[in-house]
Amino acid sequence: MKLTISIIILVFSLGCNSNAQEAKNQKTYPVSKTEAQWKSELTTAEFQVLRKKGTERAFSSKLNRIEEPGTFVCAACGNELYKTRHKFESGTGWPSFDRPVDEKNVDYRPDRTGGFSALEVLCANCGGHLGHVFNDGPRNTTGKRHCINGVAMDFIPKKK
Template sequence: MKNYLLLILLVLAVSCNGNAQRDQEEKYPLTKSEAEWKAELSPQEFQVLRKKGTEPAFSSELNDIEEPGTFVCAACGNALYRTENKFDSGTGWPSFDRPIDEDSVDYRPDKINGYSATEVVCANCGGHLGHVFNDGPKETTGKRHCINGVAMDFIPDNE
């Protein structure tokens, strides 16, 4: 009888978690199956955007971009950030003090190494971008959107 009850509890726990994740993904305008994302994204993009991975610090060529332009979601092309809001945080990841507008990204509660954090996701496809912290430039927003470079593409203004 104990084994039967444990099995029921396990099934309930797994099904609740699965439904919560599915509900979270379905709230975004662009939804695709895991297989579709896997076929469209590079392995590193898939790991970061769909599995909440983190690229190695100082590995993104987007860290050095200073020319005017727009950073867009690598999965769906949604405009996320502008160069004028980018700053060198010294962390090794592209950092911005704000998104293009508050409708371009979404925020979710998250944990990083057991600490509470705020995850930043693409408001169009729900792809994991990075996290937002309250240690950004005090003269602007005070926020630091610490974003994985592999989660974005850059489009210069002159293109």
């Protein structure tokens, strides 16, 4: 009985320490809003992906078909994320890029949810979840594939 109680206390304290450490590791972003504010400003789909780390259905984004010159920006805060010239057809069903506009515009965080290990990509301005980066991109460029949810971005065409 004592052993069982000791194990329960140990497991509980490890869980609490893990949660405390996770909260301590949370980054503060320049654009910071309450969940209610984000919910009122974003569409349901944008909120689900950007704030709740969801994933849109493959091949559902109109951004997959964009080839004209321009910039893809965060749908939550307008931060410049990707350029059309770095976009490529990966066949995965999500907009894919070999690099961001600037590395300082995105953050990376290890993600071990969903049964696989990947590198999560977040907006460095508001912390919105964008997608993931993998090492199976074009070998003639960076070798990276930024697999990004289209609903997490807006497209701004280049002015002519």
